[in-house]
Amino acid sequence: MFEDIGQQLVNVLGISGIFMMFSIGMTMIYAVMRIFHLAHGGVMVIGAYANLFFFLLTRNIIISAIMSMLVAAASGILIQTFVYRPILKNRVGWEKITLIASIGVLITIQEGFLRFVGATHFQYPVQFNAFAIDVFGIKIFGVQLAAMILALVTILTLWIWLLKTRTGRALRAVSQDWELAAGQGINPNKIFYIAMIIGSMFAGLAGVLTSVYYNDVYPAIGSLPNLIAFSIIILGGVGSLPGSIIGALIVGAAETLTFAYLPIQTIPRGAIAFIILLIGLVIRPQGILGRKGN
Amino acid sequence: MTKPATVVTKRLWAIVLIVVIAVAAVAGIAYYMLTRPASLAEFRVGVIAPATGSEAWIGIDSWRGARDAAAEVNAAGGINGLNITIFEYDDADNPTEAVSQSRRAIFSDGCIAGILGTGSDTSLAAMSVWNDAKIPCVISWAGHPDLTKGAGWMFRVGPIADVIGRGLAVYAYDTLGLRKTGSICTDDAYEISVKDSFLDEFTTLGGTNVYDKVVEWGEKSYEPLLTQMKSLGIDGILSPCDYTMSTPLTTQARGLGLNQSIIYLGPSSGVQEFIDGVGETALVGPLSINSYSDATTEAFKAFEEGYGAKYGGASSLGYWLTYDSLKILADAMKAEGTTPDQIKKGLSETTNYVGLAGKVTSFTAGGECLRAVIILGIELDTTVPSEPKLVFYKEGEIPADPSWVPR
Secondary structure (H helix, E strand, O other): OHHHHHHHHHHHHHHHHHHHHHHHHHHHHHHHHOOOOOOHHHHHHHHHHHHHHHHHHHOOHHHHHHHHHHHHHHHHHHHHHHHHHHHHHOOOOHHHHHHHHHHHHHHHHHHHHHHHOOOOOEOOOOOHHHOEEEEOOEEEEHHHHHHHHHHHHHHHHHHHHHHHOHHHHHHHHHHHOHHHHHHOOOOHHHHHHHHHHHHHHHHHHHHHHHHHHHOOEOOOOOHHHHHHHHHHHHHHOOOOHHHHHHHHHHHHHHHHHHHHHOOOOEOOHHHHHHHHHHHHHHHOOOOOOOOOOO | OOOOHHHHHHHHHHHHHHHHHHHHHHHHHHHHHHHOOOOOOEEEEEEEEOOOOOOHHHHHHHHHHHHHHHHHHHHOOOEOOEEEEEEEEEOOOOHHHHHHHHHHHHHHOOOOEEEEOOOHHHHHHHHHHHHHHOOOEEEOOOOOHHHHOOOOOEEEOOOOHHHHHHHHHHHHHHHOOOOEEEEEEEOOHHHHHHHHHHHHHHHHHOOEEEEEEEEOOOOOOOHHHHHHHHHOOOOEEEEOOOHHHHHHHHHHHHHOOOOOEEEEOOOOOOHHHHHHHHHHHHHHOOEEEEEOOOOOOHHHHHHHHHHHHHHOOOOOHHHHHHHHHHHHHHHHHHHHOOOHHHHHHHHHOOEEEEEOOEEEEEEOOOOEEEOOEEEEEEEEEOOOOOOOEEEEEEEEEEOOOHHHOOO
């Protein structure tokens, strides 16, 4: 009994770590730029393919993970330069236009991979996901452990950076009111780029972890995480980083536990995040840590 | 000023005459299209497959199989000296598209026979088009039992889900000695059919299944379910068939310490990819895979080498079964003729056809093929000690029991 509960807890933390990684990046971009960056799932796809490519090249997962985060960051810069920045220059209706544009970018990336790389599911030649350690009968997969530790370390680092550094403070200022921040000498455009770079690196890292976790790289790898992140962000409170962390834990736990214990034969796992979101919105419409009217 | 009554009557008669001629012409053309003994220049066969979208890997391979088989038939003299021409239609794994492409094949392009090289859901949608038009159609790899429950114009060359499920159940109970299983399958129509027939046969034999979950297609995170299964003390696991799902399931099961037998609900795809994906981890416990071909034979290995040289990589069951479908179709046309009724008769009289996907003993009256269930296992090949690799070996062959085929 203890083993079962402990095992399910590990399962919750492992999947929540990946959810966190992905949704934190999306939240950050929203908090700073007020853009629902659905192309985040596309950047995750780029991260997953880049990781496989660099791993095959170097046979070193740490180097390939770093490289894929850099490639993801570069993708973020390109999206910001060629898609969002021109739209943001036009002050009228940019919220809706950026949302539609982000969907366009997502489809372009996914279809691009489908067209030029193919629908083939690629696998790593090394089964990273097979390694598991035994702690008092509870099995912890290496990838689950990596997801938990990386989520903790990267989010803590981001937190400290946001609180303690000049750029971090500027970023928070822009997220409050970028026009006011611009009046204080902060260059919002530069901050937008920083947010996009950091957010994309999180997406890239989520792509690395997901592809290694399931030993599978394919064009639609970012589709479900995108939808789940959408629920997490709204559940946690739109634009709130701590809210996203709590949201990821709730959705991760709900998914895992309903998946395991719900006494029905067919489990609509893809819908669980949205059911939780609906319940959350009825109880607290602004999200767990969201502000009223947001 | 009003027109004289005679002028109005003449015009009315003229319109009626034109309408009658037009209706007669359309009916005549339609009748000709449906009953003609094929065009004089070629015999057109429509192959519907998902060549775009996530199932493109198997759809494209299905087209390749049909093309290569047609080329071989044509090189050997064709059908009474005339060539078979393959018309390829992409249904993008979409049932609606499968219906419209089937209509296009029959009514626009005048195909005299069809091959559905597509999945169960798309084939189920398209089958009524072929049945209603009374054009014979061969289902290459879709396994849903309802596909042959129609007006009798559908013939299945691939193994039916019920036969696979029951064959695997006999193997699990008699050979592996399993008594208490847990099952995870996806919401795919074919997979559910295999699972249901497995459980039906397994419980009839005396076994019990204590865990039965259906997950969404594409699911990759099975730890919560496997954790539950582990606590129930099962001695065997039924797993989804597609390697993109069976690979993570196997790795996660072994990682969680579930070293029991894992039985795959018939690999609809990628046995080699599965082996590459699971690696030696899988060898912790026994694995049983139903195979659509006996990949352990020398003949099959030689074919696979040729395929690799031509297309690169490994062939899939889409290729094998669509290749076999066209060859069986060609044999039927040679034997009986090329009108729809003659092709249908020829198909129903097929006996002992040996192809890439094994031997088809015969077809039942309903159009189901009778074939054995081939079961493969996985072992470590240390022939080259410096490069040990995983390979399959033949675990068993359960002869097809005609009573397993649904009426």
